[in-house]
Structures are given as C-alpha cells and as structure tokens.
Amino acid sequence: DGGITQSPKYLFRKEGQNVTLSCEQNLNHDAMYWYRQDPGQGLRLIYYSQIVNDFQKGDIAEGYSVSREKKESFPLTVTSAQKNPTAFYLCASSPAGKNTGELFFGEGSRLTVL
Amino acid sequence: AQKITQTQPGMFVQEKEAVTLDCTYDTSDQSYGLFWYKQPSSGEMIFLIYQGSYDEQNATEGRYSLNFQKARKSANLVISASQLGDSAMYFCAMRGSYNFNKFYFGSGTKLNVKP
Numbered sequence: 524d525g526g527i528t529q530s531p532k533y534l535f536r537k538e539g540q541n542v543t544l545s546c547e548q549n550l551n552h553d554a555m556y557w558y559r560q561d562p563g564q565g566l567r568l569i570y571y572s573q574i575v576n577d578f579q580k581g582d583i584a585e586g587y588s589v590s591r592e593k594k595e596s597f598p599l600t601v602t603s604a605q606k607n608p609t610a611f612y613l614c615a616s617s618p619a620g621k622n623t624g625e626l627f628f629g630e631g632s633r634l635t636v637l
Numbered sequence: 638a639q640k641i642t643q644t645q646p647g648m649f650v651q652e653k654e655a656v657t658l659d660c661t662y663d664t665s666d667q668s669y670g671l672f673w674y675k676q677p678s679s680g681e682m683i684f685l686i687y688q689g690s691y692d693e694q695n696a697t698e699g700r701y702s703l704n705f706q707k708a709r710k711s712a713n714l715v716i717s718a719s720q721l722g723d724s725a726m727y728f729c730a731m732r733g734s735y736n737f738n739k740f741y742f743g744s745g746t747k748l749n750v751k752p
Binding site for chain 1: 670672674679680681682684687728730738739740742744745747
C-alpha cells in the first residue's frame with residue numbers, strides 16, 4: 524500500500540550525539556516535510572522540500588539538517604546543536620503545485636535524549 | 638502572514654451529542670485550502686476533511702462537517718453523534734496559494750468524549 528514510513532519509531536540518544544530519522548514515501552509526492560511536536564502542543568515546521576535537491580527552512584530549523592537526494596526520501600538529522608531535541612517528529616508529504624492536496628503523515632518518531 | 642487560531646485547548650462532550658471545534662484563520666491569499674486532522678494518543682495524524690476557499694458548499698465527510706464562513710474567516714469542525722473513539726487532539730490547518738507547499742497549523746483542541 525502507498526504511504527509514508529518513518530523509522531525508527533522510538534529512539535534514545537545521549538547528549539552530544541547526532542541522530543538521523545528516516546522518512547520514505549511511495550506516493551510519488553513532490554513535497555515532503557518535517558514537523559516537531561512537543562507534548563500537548565501543535566506542529567512546528569522544521570524543514571520542507573518541494574523538489575529533489577532543494578529544501579527550505581521552516582520555523583525552527585536551527586540544530587537540524589536535511590537532504591533530498593531522491594524523491595522518495597527525506598531524512599532528518601538532529602544535531603548536537605539542537606538544545607532540546609526530545610520530541611515527537613512527524614514526516615509528511617503532499618502533491619505539489621496546488622493547494623487542494625492534503626498532507627499525508629507517517630506514524631512519527633519519538634526521540635528521547637538521555 | 639498566515640495564521641491559524643484554535644481558542645479551545647480542551648473540550649468535553651457527551652457521547653452521541655454533537656460538538657463544534659473552533660478555528661479562525663488569517664490570510665491575504667485569495668485562494669487557499671482548509672483542513673482538519675485528528676491525532677489520537679498513538680500520535681498518527683488522520684486527515685478528516687477539506688474545504689476550498691472557493692467552494693460554495695460546506696464540506697461534509699460522514700459525521701464530520703466543516704462550517705465555513707469566509708467573511709468571518711472561520712472554519713469550524715462539527716462532529717455529529719460523538720463516539721468514544723472521537724477522543725483525540727484535533728488540528729486545523731491551512732494551505733495558501735502564495736506558497737502553496739507550506740501548511741500552517743493551529744495549536745489544537747483536545748476533545749474528550751464522556752460515556
């Protein structure tokens with residue numbers, strides 16, 4: 524079935540370590556997104572990409588990095604520069620080029636820094 | 638600037654009753670899309686309903702309907718005949734036309750359905 528796969532679902536990291544969250548989609552969508560969600564809060568945009576080899580910063584990009592080498596893949600690296608990385612991370616995709624397509628989400632990755 | 642406001646952090650509703658979750662938005666775009674998502678405690682985001690800014694009819698999807706009042710810039714979600722499984726966080730979102738690949742989310746409303 525078509526969808527978005529995020530891995531790992533749960534991740535523990537020591538302070539000072541970088542960690543990469545995987546996001547793969549087989550929906551043939553051009554646009555992909557990373558959101559961060561803190562407990563009881565809404566979604567905040569970290570990065571988004573409208574096309575391969577191109578991406579834009581969202582509202583809270585500091586301490587994060589992304590790449591978009593393939594249409595299907597949009598990995599997120601949480602670097603040691605991110606001061607408070609413990610959060611729930613959601614990857615999403617949508618058809619680009621129109622404002623009627625909804626966001627399709629993965630099941631999320633929960634990162635805990637020990 | 639685009640902004641979505643949800644003023645109800647939490648709400649309670651009795652099972653089988655209807656409930657309205659408020660959403661107002663701010664945009665200078667002429668064309669935009671409005672969306673509602675449900676997030677159960679498992680964390681997944683479930684798309685519920687979509688309303689286009691030029692749609693004359695209010696959107697409906699089963700027990701969900703969107704009360705769209707363009708002049709007031711509101712897009713309230715109405716859930717009819719609430720069920721226990723409706724207990725979740727609900728987010729309102731908007732997609733504009735100037736940067737149509739960017740979505741804006743509200744802070745969410747936590748709905749609790751009481752038996």
